[in-house]
């Protein structure tokens with residue numbers, strides 16, 4: 001990978017510039033400084049990458065590699081990720097502006113993801129089916145889809161990529177990935193790792209560039225069998241429409257408006273600490289961020305006062321500032337969006353308890369936004385219903401369990417949510433009633449690669465991680481083998 005001479009398209013096993021020589025400068029959101037220059041791929045580059053991926057798939061070197069060996073390869077990727085963790089984490093921190101410790105944690109999670117799919121690569125060999133005829137061998141086998149178009153966002157660039165790359169390779173597919181144009185570097189590094197470890201030429205391709213130029217080719221090209229996308233709802237809808245024209249398989253991981261429900265019997269200190277973590281970790285730039293606090297009215301005043309006090313003391317800083325507890329937003333444009341979102345929430349009646357500003361003169365170099373609490377929100381406040389995608393917690397209160405559930409489900413999204421209570425029965429009832437793809441009881445944020453991740457309602461289609469995460473990249477084929485062929489007699493000879 002040669003970022004500084006901008007030959008960052010990885011197509012058919014070779015690094016190349018964009019066909020028109022275009023480049024883009026990547027800026028660190030924490031400092032405003034230039035991080036590097038990458039190629040700005042064009043539609044023609046994307047088509048070239050799809051052609052390479054198709055050739056590689058048709059050639060079969062990877063898809064015919066025994067699944068257990070594909071798994072071994074992914075285990076080697078996991079080991080290499082461990083070896084190069086510092087380099088990868090630094091690149092991720094520079095592109096995203098997130099704190100180095102958070103980027104390091106992401107790298108551990110990425111290695112775990114490759115390890116998990118490495119281990120289960122050969123776990124889905126298919127099954128025999130009783131056809132009701134002893135002469136028939138009927139079996140269902142799972143085959144790769146073909147060329148996968150993978151499109152990823154800027155908040156967890158390589159983590160989201162690994163949730164797609166690892167199962168796509170485990171299943172025997174080839175792929176073209178388009179990372180967010182804002183955060184491409186770690187996706188380029190992983191391509192380097194895959195290549196160095198000997199993945200056959202053309203199986204993995206990376207085209208850096210915009211959604212409109214590169215992404216749109218992946219979602220519309222007839223040789224792409226599947227699109228897996230992580231990003232915003234509006235983009236997800238556009239991708240679903242585009243992919244429908246060639247009837248592609250699609251997997252969509254979209255946004256969330258995630259409730260964090262606090263019952264009065266909850267462990268107070270743990271619930272408070274985790275409410276901060278839920279909403280402000282990574283500046284709230286987490287699809288599953290618990291930004292919708294729903295707290296029982298009997299403890300709401302104290303809980304929110306304490307939350308505001310703690311939020312006010314959160315230290316913001318750039319990726320390598322060891323005193324920092326949270327980082328910046330991704331860009332100036334994104335900060336403008338969060339500013340507008342908070343202003344609209346306040347205009348609709350929310351009470352601004354803290355934040356609501358960029359954080360003072362010392363934060364002018366990066367795109368910071370101070371941790372913000374919007375209290376006394378009504379359900380229809382736009383700040384409650386929209387995904388703000390920033391460090392902004394809205395507060396609503398409830399009286400009864402039924403009301404808490406109704407509020408938590410009153411959203412078009414359904415990605416994740418949490419319930420805090422020490423009562424087992426309440427925890428069980430509420431966790432089953434929440435219409436969200438992941439529910440935490442007395443915790444917030446942990447996920448494990450063995451368990452499915454994905455959204456109910458408008459938070460997405462399909463699942464990543466877990467056995468379903470592998471199945472997304474496979475298609476079932478029924479093979480009906482009659483070992484004693486016979487005349488059917490349906491159309492007798494005249």
Ligand code: NAD
Pocket residue numbers: 151152153154155156160178179180181209210211212214215216219230231232233235236238239253254255256286287288387389415455459460
């Ligand atoms: P985005 O939708 O703006 O962009 C995501 C990717 O799509 C980028 O690579 C972009 O270039 C590409 N893209 C844009 N338009 C396209 C088009 N027309 N065709 C094809 N590709 C196109 O999202 P973002 O701002 O980068 O990321 C933030 C969003 O991602 C948030 O809504 C967040 O909730 C969501 N997200 C969801 C999950 C999850 O697991 N559900 C995880 C992380 C982020």
